[in-house]
Amino acid sequence: MFTIGDFAKHGRVSVRMLRHYDALGLLRPARVDPFTGYRFYEAGQLARLNRVIALKELGFRLDQVGTILDAQVGVEELRGMLRSRQAELESAMAAAAARLVQVEARLRTIESEGSMPVDDVVVKSLPPVRVAELSAIAQSYEPQDIGPVIGPLFGELCRRLDRAGVVPTGPGIARYEDAPDSGASPGTPGTPAASAPEPGAGTEAGAGAILVRAALPVAAGVRAADLGGGVRIVTLPAVERAATLVHRGSMDGVLPASQTLARWIDAHGYRSAGYARELSLACPEDRDQWVTELQEPLSPAS
Secondary structure, three states, X not given: OEEHHHHHHHHOOOHHHHHHHHHHOOOOOXXXXXXXXXXXXXXXXXXXXXXXXXXXXOOOOHHHHHHHHHOOOOHHHHHHHHHHHHHHHHHHHHHHHHHHHHHHHHHHHHHOOOOOOHHHOEEEEEOOEEEEEEEEEEOOOOHHHHHHHHHHHHHHHHHHHHHOOOOOOOOOEEEEEEOOOOOOOEXXXXXXOOOOOOOOOOOOOOXXXXXXXXXXXXXXXXXXXXXXXXXXXXXXXXXEEEEEEEEEOOHHHOHHHHHHHHHHHHHOOEEEOOOOEEEEEEOOOOHHHOEEEEEEEEEEOO
């Protein structure tokens, strides 16, 4: 048998918590000395202690924990409950981490206000390029909405090209348009999206959703029919003049680069002629090592 102190150490809980569980009837000591009132526990009681802690971590109240334990929940059922809770916590942690990245990006943008790294922005023409592309709808242009859509699109497109034995002839291109008012499901790779709206056709009332296009350059002989439903073969037109800026790191932190580009465009008498394309120059497993060129079409300011 173990004293309450030793049992607490083995169970990784406090003595105070064991006394509380005893008072609630969740975990009675195996023996209580009738003269001293000292509590003693057996090693076998660690199993019940583990269940109490696990159910508490699942979010159950202690009175509910007692009811569940009295119903003798099996190991497999308890394991399933724990795995479900684990998935919820991991999702919450991922969401919190993504929010932290966005906060950091906003802070870097605020800190850079008033500075204009003119040497980083390059104006150049973009040649036409023939691409295979998949499209889907994202709820907004915010990174937390774009990321879960563009990643699977590129993944599915790469699988389609690989199955067809097609090797891309250049780096991937992500491009965006205001989404038409359609019933397309957000973020469904391989589902043909409705035709893009005319430039400037969007209204404030209908603004928000974004048509996301993931594209890979392909040779002239590649046909859409070879790549399965939903894939389009299109030629992106040449762009006479585009302001470009290289962003290094995850696209979750692209905001400072994007706003630097916007300030440069405004300061140099241009206006944006559409959403920036994103040319993936390097995409290693470590997203922090990504290198992406932002390419924003320009037109003279009116």
